[in-house]
Amino acid sequence: MADIPRHRLNRLLDKDIFFIIGWTQAGTHWLQAAIDAHQQVCCQGEGHFANLLSPLLTQAFGHYNQQLRKTNARLRMAGIQGRFHGFDNDDRDLVLATAMGLVFNRWVGDAEVKCIGEKTPEQTPHLNLLAGAAPNARFIHVIRDGRDEAAFAWDVNLGIDQQGFSEKFPRFSDFADSFAKTWADTVGRARAFGRANPDRYMEVRCEDLMSEPEPDLRRLCRFLDVGGGDVEVARCAEAGRTANISAAVPGFWRHRFDDEALTLFRRRAGEMLKLLEYED
Numbered sequence: 001m002a003d004i005p006r007h008r009l010n011r012l013l014d015k016d017i018f019f020i021i022g023w024t025q026a027g028t029h030w031l032q033a034a035i036d037a038h039q040q041v042c043c044q045g046e047g048h049f050a051n052l053l054s055p056l057l058t059q060a061f062g063h064y065n066q067q068l069r070k071t072n073a074r075l076r077m078a079g080i081q082g083r084f085h086g087f088d089n090d091d092r093d094l095v096l097a098t099a100m101g102l103v104f105n106r107w108v109g110d111a112e113v114k115c116i117g118e119k120t121p122e123q124t125p126h127l128n129l130l131a132g133a134a135p136n137a138r139f140i141h142v143i144r145d146g147r148d149e150a151a152f153a154w155d156v157n158l159g160i161d162q163q164g165f166s167e168k169f170p171r172f173s174d175f176a177d178s179f180a181k182t183w184a185d186t187v188g189r190a191r192a193f194g195r196a197n198p199d200r201y202m203e204v205r206c207e208d209l210m211s212e213p214e215p216d217l218r219r220l221c222r223f224l225d226v227g228g229g230d231v232e233v234a235r236c237a238e239a240g241r242t243a244n245i246s247a248a249v250p251g252f253w254r255h256r257f258d259d260e261a262l263t264l265f266r267r268r269a270g271e272m273l274k275l276l277e278y279e280d
Contacts, residue, residue, distance in 0.1 A: 009101040012108065012116065017100075017134050018043075018224060020119035021127065021190065022142030023183055024149055025156075026248035027206030031142055032119040034209075034217060034240030040226040043117030044107035047100065049133070050126035054096055061087040089132075096133040115224050125186050127193040137200070140220065141190050144206035145278045146183040146269055147253035147262075150176050154256060173261040180268035187272055207250045213237045 020035075020043070022028050036043040047053075065086035072084060104116045123130060127139055154175055157165045169175035194201030202223045204216050217236050221228030257265070266273070273279040 009098070009105065012104045013097060013101045013134075015113070016115040016138070016224065017104075017136070018115060018117045018138040018140060019123065019127075019130055019134075020117060020140045020142065021124040022121055022140075022144070022206075023124055023146070023186055024142055024144035024206050024248075025121055026152065027142035027144050027204075027209060028119050028121050030206070030209050030240045030243050030248065031140065031204065031220075032117070033243035034213065034236040035117060035220065035224075037236045037239035038221070038226060038232060040114040041117060041224065042104075042108050042111060042113045042115070043119060045118070046120040047103050047118045048120050048122065049096060049100055049103075049118070050129045051120065051122040053099060054092065054126070054129055054133075057092050057095055061092055093129075093133040100133065114226055124190055127190060131193075131197070131200075138223065139190075139193070139197075139201050140223070141194065141201065141203045142206055142209075143187065143203055143276060144248070145250065145253065145276075146180060146187070146273065147176075147257060147265060147278075148248075148250065149183060150179040150265065151253045151256035153179060172256055173258065173264055176257065176261040177264040177268060180265040184269035184272040187276075206248060209240065210248055210250065213240055 020028050020031055032043050032045075035041050068084045068086045075081070100118075103118075108116060124141075130137060130139075154172055157175075169178070191203075194203065202220065204220070208216055214233055214237055217233045217240075218228045221233070266279075270279070
């Protein structure tokens with residue numbers, strides 16, 4: 001793979017690229033599994049381009065530029081005019097796009113597809129950065145009741161590091177208060193991006209995918225400009241249903257929230273719950 005021809009890399013980046021985002025592991029995983037079953041689509045995994053790779057590139061370029069400035073200063077002192085100008089954010093976006101192409105090449109292989117997709121929930125706050133690296137990319141935002149997400153995230157984090165997580169959040173209500181602000185802010189920023197870029201942004205409710213996914217899958221096929229006939233939609237729906245979505249039961253939050261946690265969550269994110277019609 002290291003000797004991938006540049007023309008193939010460019011051809012991959014010229015395909016229709018989309019990102020599945022959303023503060024819901026269960027919903028984004030369901031949709032990734034579903035749309036990857038489409039014959040014209042490849043959507044294989046999580047690249048973490050914006051939340052992991054881009055910060056590292058920014059750090060590396062910053063260090064490189066700092067060293068160049070020192071080198072240029074020494075050259076000027078020696079009477080030599082340096083011509084090294086370093087890298088800027090546009091250069092970072094170009095390198096990030098190249099890295100995306102390398103990852104996509106591994107996913108696609110020899111398959112002929114029209115669209116290439118990637119799913120990383122943690123990239124939800126970084127749509128503008130992704131849009132800079134992939135200017136024609138489209139975004140599918142999977143939205144879920146933030147209270148269900150808080151309950152799910154609580155259980156996951158306790159399973160990963162019970163002691164450390166419990167020290168930071170001794171009670172569920174403490175976590176619900178913190179999570180509510182993050183959830184509302186992140187969903188709000190993604191929706192603002194959608195209002196500014198309506199042709200590149202689509203919203204899907206996780207709860208609808210769990211109950212009756214076919215209408216949204218047809219809408220998604222139109223959004224991606226791929227075939228959306230009954231057979232193709234049925235194949236995608238079946239692939240989604242076979243994904244591991246046990247944690248996506250709507251209303252699961254009622255088993256975790258007490259009155260205090262619910263009051264704190266509503267204080268932070270009540271307006272967003274109403275905007276998304278999870279509360280009247």
